[in-house]
Amino acid sequence: MNDPFKQAERPRKVLVAEEEAEGRLDAWLAATLGGEFSRSRIKSLIEQGAVRHKGVVCTEPKRKVAAGDQVEIILPEPEDPEPKGEDIPLEVLYEDSDVIVISKPAGLVVHPGAGNWTGTLVNALIHHCRDSLSGIGGVRRPGIVHRLDKDTSGVLVAAKNDAAHRHLAAQFADHGRTGPLERAYQAVVWGRPKQLRGTIDAPLGRSGDRTKRAVKREASGDAREAVTHYEVLERFLEKPDATALASLIECQLETGRTHQIRVHMAHIGCPLIGDPDYSAGFRTKVNLLPEPAKSTVRDFGRQALHAYLLAFEHPRTGDVMTFTAPVPKDMQHLIDALQQGDDAL
Missing domain, CATH: 3.30.2350.10 (Pseudouridine synthase)
Known part of the structure; x- marks a missing residue:
């Protein structure tokens, strides 16, 4: 297997397991990186050879981590999005590095699909946010956590990274029963x-x-x-x-x-x-x-x-x-x- 570390020019992050470290490598990395990547995404990176454990490339997500172990990970650049961005005007109510809130007009489809592969809100957000999208599941695209029908207008929030996407998705799944949604x-x-x-x-x-x-x-x-x-x-x-x-x-x-x-x-x-x-x-x-x-x-x-x-x-x-x-x-x-x-x- 080729060692991606020999030719990697992408950013690397070196982590050292604390005394209380234990459990699987993929779970430990996901927790240590503070939600920057989902566990499934970490597992995929490990299987692709993007992680070294104690100086050796490791492709086993279930490898055990112990106190003092050094783990190095190649941080992937987000892939280009599909669909492509389109210069569609947006009424932005709020935006930062994690979320963007817009007032969607009637007539705008939220997500590409059969009969609406272009001209959607997702196309507009990809163009508007550009490099501020750090990637959802490794792809530079907005995280849609709720939708409005094409001909319904109003306020809609989208995530700009994996951690924000998971946090918002959990709130919408809870329907505001235990939180402020x-x-x-x-x-x-x-x-x-x-x-x-x-x-x-x-x-x-x-x-x-x-x-x-x-x-x-x-x-x-x-x-x-x-x-x-x-x-x-x-x-x-x-x-x-x-x-x-x-x-x-x-x-x-x-x-x-x-x-x-x-x-x-x-x-x-x-x-x-x-x-x-x-x-x-x-x-x-x-x-x-x-x-x-x-x-x-x-x-x-x-x-x-x-x-x-x-x-x-x-x-x-x-x-x-x-x-x-x-x-x-x-x-x-x-x-x-x-x-x-x-x-x-």
Whole structure:
């Protein structure tokens, strides 16, 4: 086997095991490097011959480490990213060496995929961050820990290195149950929930269409827990019987399933205005609206959903960071038109 240390020009790091050192080489290195690389990435580097243990190249991740052992590792340069960066404008709310927070516009796909291999947020972040991306899994790319649907706008955070990626991913997996993670959305929906404040606890799974989701029985094989808390902020075109043609609501997620708010609001009879997938049965309601609300709703080309608030613990400092973004112009125009409809009554 070729010894990469003989021709290596990449940075090296020499480590000496402390008195309490014990256990596998890969686990010890991952802990000693302070989360700079994941254990799986360290294991891969060892197997590639990028680690010397007591002066000898070691390709066995499970080799035992003892007090006083000297370990040398070649630190890999991150590989060039796939996909490629693209100069797409971004509204950056915050950025440092670990994270970047942006306000995503409606219409921007987060991650490349079938039918959207270019022009995505990931392409934009690769171009914007350039060399400040130290690599996720050895590749110079941003770490996406949560997503917003293409036509949902709002605040989104991405990691710029492995350690930040793992820390943020753990927070989102916990859904804020034991930590400070908080996600809040504003939505304009048809009708008005029966209760002005409530919780929708309804498992979600795939519907007949693989791109859609539906409320499922808990016994269903693909049913996954989904909990949404909501509060009605404003009612539009309210009638004497306390019903309303539309409402502005705030939703807070306790879980983060695909299309969760969209499906849950449709489940209680209040689908999002403009939602092409879950509000088909409400399209004729536009005829009940006075102008200018009627024309504005008819022309509104996406689901009226905006992720206006995101709070999380910074992966390096431990500080709780909170970011907000006002609803975009198209959604504000929709709200204004509905308010004017109230005035016309």
